[in-house]
Amino acid sequence: MNGCFTRRHFLCGLVGTAGALGLHQIAGALPAFAYPFEEVPPTVSGITWKHTAGKSLEKYLPETTGPGCAFLDYDKDGWMDIYLVNSGKCDFYSPNPPLRNGLYRNNRNGTFSDVTGKAGVAAGGYGQGVAVGDYDGDGFPDLYVTQYGHNILYHNNGDGTFTDVTEKAGLAAPGWSSSAVWFDYDNDGRLDLFVCQFVEFSKEKSKDCRSGEDAKRGYCIPHLYKPTASWLFHNNGDGTFTDVGKQVGIAGPRGKAWGAVAADFNNDGRMDLFVANDTVRNFLFMNRGNRFDEIGEQAGVAYGADGRPRSGMGVDAADFNQDGWVDLFVANIDHEMYSLYQNNHDETFDDVALQHGIGQATRLMSGWGLKFFDYDNDGNLDLFLANGNPDDLIESLHPGVSYREPALLFHNTGTRLENISATSGPFFSKPLSARGMAIGDFDNDGASDVLISVNDDNPVLLRNTIGAQNHWLGITLVGRKSNPDGVGARITYQSGDLIRTLTKVGGGSYLSSHDPRVLLGLSNRQRIDWVEIRWPKPSGLVQRVTNLPIDRYITIVEGEQKWK
Amino acid sequence: MLALLSEISLAQNSKPSTADPAASAQKGITLAESGHCRQALPVLKKSALLVADKNLKLKAGLATVRCAITSDNRDAALAALQWLNREFPTSPEVLYMSTHAYSDLSTRAAQELARTAPHSYQAHELNAEALEIQGKWDQAQKEYEAVLKQNPEVPGIHFRLGRLLLSKPNPGADVAEQAKKEFVEELRIDPRNAGAEYILGELARENQQWDEAVEHLSRAAKLDVSFGDAYLGLGQSLISMKKFSAAIEPLETAVRLEPQNPAAHYNLATAYSRTGRKQDAEKEFAIHRQMTQKEPQDAPQ
Numbered sequence: 001m002n003g004c005f006t007r008r009h010f011l012c013g014l015v016g017t018a019g020a021l022g023l024h025q026i027a028g029a030l031p032a033f034a035y036p037f038e039e040v041p042p043t044v045s046g047i048t049w050k051h052t053a054g055k056s057l058e059k060y061l062p063e064t065t066g067p068g069c070a071f072l073d074y075d076k077d078g079w080m081d082i083y084l085v086n087s088g089k090c091d092f093y094s095p096n097p098p099l100r101n102g103l104y105r106n107n108r109n110g111t112f113s114d115v116t117g118k119a120g121v122a123a124g125g126y127g128q129g130v131a132v133g134d135y136d137g138d139g140f141p142d143l144y145v146t147q148y149g150h151n152i153l154y155h156n157n158g159d160g161t162f163t164d165v166t167e168k169a170g171l172a173a174p175g176w177s178s179s180a181v182w183f184d185y186d187n188d189g190r191l192d193l194f195v196c197q198f199v200e201f202s203k204e205k206s207k208d209c210r211s212g213e214d215a216k217r218g219y220c221i222p223h224l225y226k227p228t229a230s231w232l233f234h235n236n237g238d239g240t241f242t243d244v245g246k247q248v249g250i251a252g253p254r255g256k257a258w259g260a261v262a263a264d265f266n267n268d269g270r271m272d273l274f275v276a277n278d279t280v281r282n283f284l285f286m287n288r289g290n291r292f293d294e295i296g297e298q299a300g301v302a303y304g305a306d307g308r309p310r311s312g313m314g315v316d317a318a319d320f321n322q323d324g325w326v327d328l329f330v331a332n333i334d335h336e337m338y339s340l341y342q343n344n345h346d347e348t349f350d351d352v353a354l355q356h357g358i359g360q361a362t363r364l365m366s367g368w369g370l371k372f373f374d375y376d377n378d379g380n381l382d383l384f385l386a387n388g389n390p391d392d393l394i395e396s397l398h399p400g401v402s403y404r405e406p407a408l409l410f411h412n413t414g415t416r417l418e419n420i421s422a423t424s425g426p427f428f429s430k431p432l433s434a435r436g437m438a439i440g441d442f443d444n445d446g447a448s449d450v451l452i453s454v455n456d457d458n459p460v461l462l463r464n465t466i467g468a469q470n471h472w473l474g475i476t477l478v479g480r481k482s483n484p485d486g487v488g489a490r491i492t493y494q495s496g497d498l499i500r501t502l503t504k505v506g507g508g509s510y511l512s513s514h515d516p517r518v519l520l521g522l523s524n525r526q527r528i529d530w531v532e533i534r535w536p537k538p539s540g541l542v543q544r545v546t547n548l549p550i551d552r553y554i555t556i557v558e559g560e561q562k563w564k
Numbered sequence: 565m566l567a568l569l570s571e572i573s574l575a576q577n578s579k580p581s582t583a584d585p586a587a588s589a590q591k592g593i594t595l596a597e598s599g600h601c602r603q604a605l606p607v608l609k610k611s612a613l614l615v616a617d618k619n620l621k622l623k624a625g626l627a628t629v630r631c632a633i634t635s636d637n638r639d640a641a642l643a644a645l646q647w648l649n650r651e652f653p654t655s656p657e658v659l660y661m662s663t664h665a666y667s668d669l670s671t672r673a674a675q676e677l678a679r680t681a682p683h684s685y686q687a688h689e690l691n692a693e694a695l696e697i698q699g700k701w702d703q704a705q706k707e708y709e710a711v712l713k714q715n716p717e718v719p720g721i722h723f724r725l726g727r728l729l730l731s732k733p734n735p736g737a738d739v740a741e742q743a744k745k746e747f748v749e750e751l752r753i754d755p756r757n758a759g760a761e762y763i764l765g766e767l768a769r770e771n772q773q774w775d776e777a778v779e780h781l782s783r784a785a786k787l788d789v790s791f792g793d794a795y796l797g798l799g800q801s802l803i804s805m806k807k808f809s810a811a812i813e814p815l816e817t818a819v820r821l822e823p824q825n826p827a828a829h830y831n832l833a834t835a836y837s838r839t840g841r842k843q844d845a846e847k848e849f850a851i852h853r854q855m856t857q858k859e860p861q862d863a864p865q
Contacts, residue, residue, distance in 0.1 A: 280857065297849045298837045305800060307830025307852055348838065350806075354772055399733060 035425025037462040049102035053456035068129030068511025069453040071440025079106035090126035092203040129511025133182030146177035183262035183506030187537035190235040196257035199225035227254040259315035262506030276312030314510035318372035331367025356417040369437020377470035377521030380412035386434035404431030440515030446472040471522040474553035481539035488536030585614035601631035722750035758788035792821035808838040
């Protein structure tokens, strides 16, 4: 792999000389776009919404686990809007005035307007996350909001408003839900829904956990709560869903699920499902057609190398090493290291986190939102990790571990992932209680931006300042026979000597949902020769498109030879 | 200890005392409680074994230990502790008393060492160990270095120094290298130190230097055939090298030596699974699962 964007290397060199020249002199000389991401403050973006955790003396566990966020184009104007999830009324919390989620419409000039009230998506329960998907194939993205209590399905009416159709759809999924994933598990062309359930919890079941010399009350380790089964809902195609978890084997093993990602891990044309659990083993559900086999142990993704369950939280799946097989990433808690599971092509994986420097970099960190994406459009999938310890007393208990933690950025050199956080600007030394994280190009410049939701604080919007300096092509996939969002599609493209394959996975990250468009990085190449879409079943169509433009977004509709 | 035991044996073989043993024991206990240990000890020694009542026997034994410790009669204390633990092996009172008594005896021996040979390397070594336990890492390090200055070839000190370096909080970037040098030096002095080989193996494993890890861990396992962790580390290294078949034997040994170690079962299950022994793998996974899946109870914490 070559043709890497060179600005980062230039910057590394510059940092190397900083000691000799004096850092302040160099900093003064740096152009404003020197680092890959810059924060867009609320005063500029207009996103003044803030998450309220409702932190209490009783330390109810849900207070420390949210929130999630999403990039979505709810009004189909071609610009990414933003949805933010808040806490709210439940059995242990009654905020006054009530809290609400936030929907921000993209004004197409770098600013956003709060349209929550008009759109009717304020929710009001104790929110956790959000999953976006066009479940009814009407072309407009719908919203599924997960909460502690029961969840909400907002149907997008296509006129800037939504309707709560939870009851009719049968998707309330009572309990404590965390991440949710839209994907077509039975290849019938409709998006089904997997909903992670965390633990058996209620105000009455909340435990009193104390630690330290002064026995301060803190957030309990989830080990103390009973695991529970997650949900899989089959889309009946008429606006209703059927709980098929038990029938297909998903609801068999009880977990404590935080993150989930759907992808075809064994290249058999069926979407499998990986679920990251906290303090119990992770699950890898392999889709055998009419049932799922949970093979996490045999696959080597259930435990750490010492055979102990870790605290799996954020997850993602991508073919980061371009060998044609989808790999896995799981963020864990401090002293556990995060896992990068490389696919061995035989339904087993090896944790190669140490080989890529990820193990060392994350030894004391706790990770939530995360995503593989090509931030510099050089054609290689990089990795962004949003972090923060869930325990606000952690600093008094474990020296070296911080409650608020900076994000990490790993650049994919083509052969390995390299931690470039230290040379990527001040944002990567800013401590945050990051939770959800979504990727999306809000300014349509072809560079993936980042949205981070922060526990009990304002969200962080990061503008990507360097991706647009390479060439790119953005694609919206529209399924006709296959599911409308093209979840599960494989996109292969060639640009001169560069051939890459990307997979559109279902879900990934933590409590969050991403820009549905696929960005193809071309580095400095001036043209793209072809793009081949392998649509998910039932069509399984392989569609090659040529005569493509670059540096713009296009739409490819399943079965239509000409792009739009 | 021997003195008291022989006295006890003599008491067992001799004719029963004409006096009431229960009354004698009670008298000894009363004397002990009132601080008259010198008078109490001979009475307790004679009567404790002859008492039929279990409760009184226990009380007499405990009073003997207390008095022996108070009057610094270490032989008597040790003999009484041994007797008590044999007669009442699961008694919390006996176990509690034993903990304190052994600790007290240990402290007295340490004081004796400090008094009689304060500059001996053994005194420095003991001091270093105590400082290490207290987390006074730098002071402990100086003590170990003092031992080496005095006697550079003492076995065990470089090993302890290396271990100390690895235990220090907030260590420097080169701590692993420094520790490694200490373990290598230890092996020069004492090539049979399985612990040093083991830690060198683990350090290599952490750095993904699999060949080196296998070398050290194999040697550690050979030097100490009961070293379960060495076999486990060896098996884990071989798994990391994708030498699954080769990993089976050391992991089976690890499981045999440490059947309660979930990591051993998990890694053996992985090795079986990757070599196609699905049934064996499932059996080991099941054992591992049982060990790691203990459900929380409803009771509040």
